[in-house]
Amino acid sequence: MGTSIIxxxxxxxxxxxxxxxxxxSYQSQVNLTQQSEAALRLQGQRVRTAMSITSVNTAGNQxxxxxxxxxxxxxxxxxxxMDVLVTYTDSVxxxxxxxxxxxxxxxxxQWSAGPVSPQPVSGVWSPSASLTISAQLPxxxxxxxxxxxxxxxxxxxxxxxF
Amino acid sequence: MDKVLTTVLLTIASLxxxxxxxxxxxxxxxxxxxxxxxxxxxxxxxxxxDMAVEYIVQNTSTNTxxxxxxxxxxxxxxxxxxxxxILAGNGLYQRITYGNGNGQWQFTxxxxxxxxxxTCSITVxxxxxxxxxxxxxxxxxxxxxxxxxxxV
Numbered sequence: 001m002g003t004s005i006i007x008x009x010x011x012x013x014x015x016x017x018x019x020x021x022x023x024x025s026y027q028s029q030v031n032l033t034q035q036s037e038a039a040l041r042l043q044g045q046r047v048r049t050a051m052s053i054t055s056v057n058t059a060g061n062q063x064x065x066x067x068x069x070x071x072x073x074x075x076x077x078x079x080x081x082m083d084v085l086v087t088y089t090d091s092v093x094x095x096x097x098x099x100x101x102x103x104x105x106x107x108x109x110q111w112s113a114g115p116v117s118p119q120p121v122s123g124v125w126s127p128s129a130s131l132t133i134s135a136q137l138p139x140x141x142x143x144x145x146x147x148x149x150x151x152x153x154x155x156x157x158x159x160x161x162f
Numbered sequence: 163m164d165k166v167l168t169t170v171l172l173t174i175a176s177l178x179x180x181x182x183x184x185x186x187x188x189x190x191x192x193x194x195x196x197x198x199x200x201x202x203x204x205x206x207x208x209x210x211x212d213m214a215v216e217y218i219v220q221n222t223s224t225n226t227x228x229x230x231x232x233x234x235x236x237x238x239x240x241x242x243x244x245x246x247x248i249l250a251g252n253g254l255y256q257r258i259t260y261g262n263g264n265g266q267w268q269f270t271x272x273x274x275x276x277x278x279x280x281t282c283s284i285t286v287x288x289x290x291x292x293x294x295x296x297x298x299x300x301x302x303x304x305x306x307x308x309x310x311x312x313x314v
Contacts, residue, residue, distance in 0.1 A: 003176075010183065017187060028202035032202060032209070042235065046234060085230060098283060153279045157216050
Protein backbone atom coordinates (compact mmCIF):
# COMPACT_ATOMS: atom_id res chain seq x y z
CA MET A 1 0.00 0.00 0.00
CA GLY A 2 2.74 2.44 1.10
CA THR A 3 4.95 1.46 -1.81
CA SER A 4 2.10 2.07 -4.19
CA ILE A 5 1.51 5.56 -2.80
CA ILE A 6 5.23 6.39 -3.02
CA UNK A 7 5.31 5.13 -6.61
CA UNK A 8 2.22 7.11 -7.50
CA UNK A 9 3.51 10.32 -5.91
CA UNK A 10 6.95 9.92 -7.50
CA UNK A 11 5.36 9.28 -10.90
CA UNK A 12 3.15 12.34 -10.53
CA UNK A 13 6.13 14.46 -9.51
CA UNK A 14 8.09 13.19 -12.49
CA UNK A 15 5.21 13.97 -14.86
CA UNK A 16 4.83 17.49 -13.44
CA UNK A 17 8.59 18.14 -13.74
CA UNK A 18 8.77 16.79 -17.28
CA UNK A 19 5.70 18.78 -18.32
CA UNK A 20 7.07 22.00 -16.85
CA UNK A 21 10.47 21.40 -18.46
CA UNK A 22 8.96 20.59 -21.83
CA UNK A 23 6.60 23.59 -21.74
CA UNK A 24 9.38 26.02 -20.81
CA SER A 25 11.73 24.56 -23.40
CA TYR A 26 9.03 24.62 -26.09
CA GLN A 27 8.05 28.21 -25.32
CA SER A 28 11.71 29.29 -25.39
CA GLN A 29 12.19 27.52 -28.71
CA VAL A 30 9.07 29.11 -30.22
CA ASN A 31 10.18 32.53 -29.00
CA LEU A 32 13.69 32.06 -30.43
CA THR A 33 12.28 30.90 -33.76
CA GLN A 34 9.97 33.93 -33.98
CA GLN A 35 12.80 36.33 -33.13
CA SER A 36 15.14 34.64 -35.63
CA GLU A 37 12.49 35.00 -38.34
CA ALA A 38 11.98 38.67 -37.43
CA ALA A 39 15.75 39.28 -37.57
CA LEU A 40 15.96 37.51 -40.93
CA ARG A 41 13.09 39.66 -42.24
CA LEU A 42 15.01 42.81 -41.23
CA GLN A 43 18.20 41.51 -42.85
CA GLY A 44 16.26 40.56 -45.97
CA GLN A 45 14.81 44.05 -46.11
CA ARG A 46 18.32 45.51 -45.88
CA VAL A 47 19.53 43.25 -48.68
CA ARG A 48 16.61 44.39 -50.85
CA THR A 49 17.28 48.07 -50.09
CA ALA A 50 19.50 49.92 -52.54
CA MET A 51 19.76 53.41 -53.94
CA SER A 52 22.08 55.44 -56.09
CA ILE A 53 22.64 59.16 -56.46
CA THR A 54 22.00 59.95 -60.11
CA SER A 55 22.71 63.69 -60.02
CA VAL A 56 24.12 66.36 -57.71
CA ASN A 57 23.56 70.03 -58.46
CA THR A 58 25.35 72.68 -56.42
CA ALA A 59 24.19 76.30 -56.22
CA GLY A 60 26.33 79.00 -54.63
CA ASN A 61 28.62 76.31 -53.21
CA GLN A 62 26.12 75.80 -50.39
CA UNK A 63 22.79 74.55 -51.73
CA UNK A 64 22.73 70.96 -52.93
CA UNK A 65 19.98 69.29 -54.91
CA UNK A 66 20.33 65.55 -55.28
CA UNK A 67 18.33 63.07 -57.27
CA UNK A 68 18.41 59.65 -55.66
CA UNK A 69 17.07 56.57 -57.41
CA UNK A 70 15.52 53.78 -55.36
CA UNK A 71 17.30 50.92 -57.10
CA UNK A 72 16.20 48.28 -54.61
CA UNK A 73 12.94 46.42 -54.22
CA UNK A 74 11.73 47.91 -50.94
CA UNK A 75 9.85 51.10 -50.17
CA UNK A 76 11.31 53.86 -48.02
CA UNK A 77 8.81 55.85 -45.99
CA UNK A 78 10.37 57.35 -42.87
CA UNK A 79 12.40 60.21 -44.36
CA UNK A 80 13.03 61.68 -40.90
CA UNK A 81 14.98 58.54 -40.06
CA MET A 82 17.25 58.95 -43.08
CA ASP A 83 20.69 60.47 -42.69
CA VAL A 84 22.47 63.07 -44.80
CA LEU A 85 26.15 63.40 -43.88
CA VAL A 86 28.53 65.86 -45.50
CA THR A 87 32.27 66.47 -45.57
CA TYR A 88 33.81 69.49 -47.27
CA THR A 89 36.17 72.38 -46.69
CA ASP A 90 34.95 75.94 -46.07
CA SER A 91 36.97 79.12 -45.67
CA VAL A 92 38.08 78.13 -42.17
CA UNK A 93 38.58 74.37 -41.98
CA UNK A 94 37.26 70.96 -42.90
CA UNK A 95 33.58 70.51 -42.01
CA UNK A 96 32.11 67.13 -41.09
CA UNK A 97 28.44 67.23 -40.21
CA UNK A 98 25.18 65.33 -40.12
CA UNK A 99 22.47 67.59 -41.53
CA UNK A 100 19.20 67.93 -39.66
CA UNK A 101 15.98 66.78 -41.33
CA UNK A 102 13.15 69.29 -41.80
CA UNK A 103 9.90 68.71 -43.64
CA UNK A 104 10.50 71.59 -46.11
CA UNK A 105 12.54 74.73 -46.84
CA UNK A 106 15.88 73.69 -45.35
CA UNK A 107 18.08 76.36 -43.75
CA UNK A 108 21.89 76.05 -43.51
CA UNK A 109 22.73 72.71 -41.85
CA GLN A 110 19.37 71.14 -42.79
CA TRP A 111 17.91 68.93 -45.50
CA SER A 112 14.46 68.00 -46.73
CA ALA A 113 13.02 65.27 -48.90
CA GLY A 114 11.40 66.75 -51.96
CA PRO A 115 9.12 65.26 -54.53
CA VAL A 116 9.30 61.63 -55.55
CA SER A 117 8.85 60.85 -59.20
CA PRO A 118 6.80 58.85 -59.98
CA GLN A 119 4.85 58.69 -56.71
CA PRO A 120 1.65 56.68 -56.83
CA VAL A 121 1.33 56.69 -53.01
CA SER A 122 1.95 59.88 -51.02
CA GLY A 123 4.91 59.74 -48.62
CA VAL A 124 6.27 56.56 -50.14
CA TRP A 125 9.53 56.32 -52.05
CA SER A 126 8.85 53.27 -54.17
CA PRO A 127 11.34 51.09 -56.06
CA SER A 128 12.42 52.63 -59.41
CA ALA A 129 11.25 56.08 -58.25
CA SER A 130 13.56 59.05 -57.77
CA LEU A 131 13.62 61.16 -54.62
CA THR A 132 14.80 64.77 -54.73
CA ILE A 133 16.81 65.79 -51.69
CA SER A 134 17.41 69.46 -51.00
CA ALA A 135 20.24 70.23 -48.61
CA GLN A 136 22.01 73.33 -47.40
CA LEU A 137 25.56 73.05 -46.20
CA PRO A 138 26.24 74.82 -42.88
CA UNK A 139 28.71 77.09 -44.71
CA UNK A 140 29.97 77.69 -48.24
CA UNK A 141 32.37 75.16 -49.67
CA UNK A 142 35.38 77.12 -50.77
CA UNK A 143 37.87 74.57 -52.00
CA UNK A 144 38.30 70.96 -52.95
CA UNK A 145 35.70 68.31 -53.45
CA UNK A 146 33.00 67.60 -50.90
CA UNK A 147 31.40 64.28 -50.11
CA UNK A 148 27.78 63.52 -49.27
CA UNK A 149 26.47 60.26 -47.80
CA UNK A 150 22.77 59.35 -47.78
CA UNK A 151 21.60 56.64 -45.37
CA UNK A 152 18.20 54.93 -45.33
CA UNK A 153 16.33 54.20 -42.07
CA UNK A 154 17.68 50.63 -42.19
CA UNK A 155 21.30 51.73 -42.57
CA UNK A 156 21.92 51.25 -46.30
CA UNK A 157 24.10 54.04 -47.68
CA UNK A 158 25.14 55.62 -50.95
CA UNK A 159 27.52 58.50 -51.54
CA UNK A 160 28.57 61.06 -54.11
CA UNK A 161 31.08 63.83 -54.54
CA PHE A 162 30.18 67.45 -55.15
CA MET B 163 -5.48 -4.23 14.16
CA ASP B 164 -1.81 -4.83 13.34
CA LYS B 165 -2.58 -4.54 9.63
CA VAL B 166 -4.36 -1.22 10.08
CA LEU B 167 -1.49 0.14 12.16
CA THR B 168 1.05 -0.99 9.55
CA THR B 169 -0.98 0.62 6.78
CA VAL B 170 -1.28 3.89 8.68
CA LEU B 171 2.43 3.94 9.45
CA LEU B 172 3.34 3.11 5.85
CA THR B 173 0.97 5.82 4.58
CA ILE B 174 2.51 8.43 6.89
CA ALA B 175 6.00 7.29 5.86
CA SER B 176 5.11 7.53 2.20
CA LEU B 177 3.62 11.00 2.61
CA UNK B 178 6.73 12.19 4.47
CA UNK B 179 8.93 10.67 1.77
CA UNK B 180 6.86 12.31 -0.96
CA UNK B 181 7.07 15.65 0.85
CA UNK B 182 10.85 15.36 1.20
CA UNK B 183 11.15 14.38 -2.44
CA UNK B 184 9.04 17.36 -3.52
CA UNK B 185 10.90 19.83 -1.31
CA UNK B 186 14.20 18.59 -2.75
CA UNK B 187 13.06 18.66 -6.39
CA UNK B 188 11.00 21.85 -6.57
CA UNK B 189 13.88 24.34 -5.92
CA UNK B 190 16.15 22.50 -8.37
CA UNK B 191 13.47 22.38 -11.06
CA UNK B 192 12.58 26.01 -10.39
CA UNK B 193 16.23 27.08 -10.75
CA UNK B 194 16.64 25.08 -13.96
CA UNK B 195 13.49 26.54 -15.53
CA UNK B 196 14.51 30.04 -14.41
CA UNK B 197 17.95 29.61 -16.01
CA UNK B 198 16.34 28.39 -19.23
CA UNK B 199 14.09 31.45 -19.34
CA UNK B 200 16.99 33.85 -18.66
CA UNK B 201 19.21 32.19 -21.28
CA UNK B 202 16.38 32.31 -23.81
CA UNK B 203 15.87 36.00 -23.07
CA UNK B 204 19.59 36.76 -23.50
CA UNK B 205 19.74 34.87 -26.82
CA UNK B 206 16.56 36.63 -27.99
CA UNK B 207 18.06 40.03 -27.23
CA UNK B 208 21.23 39.12 -29.13
CA UNK B 209 19.17 38.01 -32.14
CA UNK B 210 17.27 41.32 -32.03
CA UNK B 211 20.47 43.41 -31.90
CA ASP B 212 22.14 44.66 -35.05
CA MET B 213 23.76 47.85 -36.28
CA ALA B 214 25.43 49.30 -39.37
CA VAL B 215 28.20 51.86 -39.65
CA GLU B 216 27.03 54.47 -42.17
CA TYR B 217 30.13 56.62 -42.39
CA ILE B 218 33.51 57.09 -40.76
CA VAL B 219 35.63 60.12 -41.47
CA GLN B 220 38.52 61.87 -39.80
CA ASN B 221 38.31 65.66 -39.64
CA THR B 222 41.92 66.48 -40.33
CA SER B 223 41.45 70.09 -39.19
CA THR B 224 40.43 69.14 -35.66
CA ASN B 225 41.81 65.56 -35.47
CA THR B 226 38.34 64.37 -34.57
CA UNK B 227 37.11 61.01 -35.78
CA UNK B 228 33.41 60.98 -36.65
CA UNK B 229 31.28 57.92 -37.13
CA UNK B 230 27.56 57.45 -37.55
CA UNK B 231 26.02 54.14 -36.65
CA UNK B 232 22.45 53.02 -37.34
CA UNK B 233 20.55 50.70 -35.03
CA UNK B 234 19.33 48.20 -37.62
CA UNK B 235 17.96 45.66 -35.16
CA UNK B 236 14.64 45.60 -33.36
CA UNK B 237 16.09 46.07 -29.90
CA UNK B 238 17.10 49.24 -28.03
CA UNK B 239 20.89 49.25 -27.67
CA UNK B 240 21.79 50.25 -24.13
CA UNK B 241 23.75 51.35 -22.23
CA UNK B 242 25.58 52.91 -25.18
CA UNK B 243 28.56 53.94 -23.05
CA UNK B 244 29.28 50.26 -22.38
CA UNK B 245 30.01 49.59 -26.05
CA UNK B 246 33.54 48.69 -27.04
CA UNK B 247 35.28 50.81 -29.66
CA ILE B 248 38.45 49.28 -31.05
CA LEU B 249 40.64 50.89 -33.67
CA ALA B 250 43.19 48.82 -35.56
CA GLY B 251 45.46 49.22 -38.54
CA ASN B 252 48.57 50.99 -39.69
CA GLY B 253 50.55 49.61 -36.75
CA LEU B 254 47.90 50.66 -34.26
CA TYR B 255 45.68 48.43 -32.14
CA GLN B 256 43.82 50.34 -29.52
CA ARG B 257 40.65 50.07 -27.45
CA ILE B 258 39.27 53.58 -27.22
CA THR B 259 37.75 54.27 -23.84
CA TYR B 260 34.50 56.13 -23.25
CA GLY B 261 34.77 59.63 -21.82
CA ASN B 262 35.17 63.28 -22.72
CA GLY B 263 38.96 63.44 -22.57
CA ASN B 264 41.43 63.47 -25.42
CA GLY B 265 41.39 60.28 -27.44
CA GLN B 266 38.16 59.08 -25.79
CA TRP B 267 34.79 58.52 -27.45
CA GLN B 268 31.48 60.23 -26.81
CA PHE B 269 28.09 59.82 -28.41
CA THR B 270 24.90 61.76 -29.14
CA UNK B 271 21.47 60.33 -29.90
CA UNK B 272 18.33 61.84 -31.39
CA UNK B 273 16.29 60.53 -28.46
CA UNK B 274 17.24 59.58 -24.92
CA UNK B 275 17.76 55.94 -25.94
CA UNK B 276 19.20 54.36 -29.08
CA UNK B 277 15.99 53.19 -30.70
CA UNK B 278 15.76 50.92 -33.77
CA UNK B 279 16.27 52.84 -37.05
CA UNK B 280 17.81 55.80 -35.26
CA THR B 281 21.38 56.99 -35.56
CA CYS B 282 24.12 57.26 -32.96
CA SER B 283 26.79 59.88 -33.66
CA ILE B 284 30.15 58.95 -32.15
CA THR B 285 33.16 61.22 -31.99
CA VAL B 286 36.70 60.58 -30.84
CA UNK B 287 38.40 63.88 -30.13
CA UNK B 288 42.09 64.68 -30.55
CA UNK B 289 42.97 61.41 -32.20
CA UNK B 290 45.96 61.85 -34.44
CA UNK B 291 46.08 59.21 -37.15
CA UNK B 292 48.80 58.78 -39.74
CA UNK B 293 47.74 58.29 -43.33
CA UNK B 294 46.66 54.75 -44.04
CA UNK B 295 43.86 52.26 -43.72
CA UNK B 296 42.18 51.52 -40.40
CA UNK B 297 39.42 49.21 -39.22
CA UNK B 298 37.04 50.29 -36.51
CA UNK B 299 35.16 47.64 -34.55
CA UNK B 300 32.11 48.44 -32.46
CA UNK B 301 30.65 45.91 -30.05
CA UNK B 302 27.36 46.34 -28.22
CA UNK B 303 27.06 45.60 -24.48
CA UNK B 304 25.51 42.22 -25.37
CA UNK B 305 28.40 41.26 -27.64
CA UNK B 306 27.21 42.02 -31.18
CA UNK B 307 30.13 43.44 -33.13
CA UNK B 308 30.56 45.12 -36.50
CA UNK B 309 33.65 46.38 -38.27
CA UNK B 310 34.23 48.94 -40.99
CA UNK B 311 37.41 49.99 -42.71
CA UNK B 312 38.23 53.55 -43.63
CA UNK B 313 41.13 55.56 -44.97
CA VAL B 314 42.77 58.62 -43.50
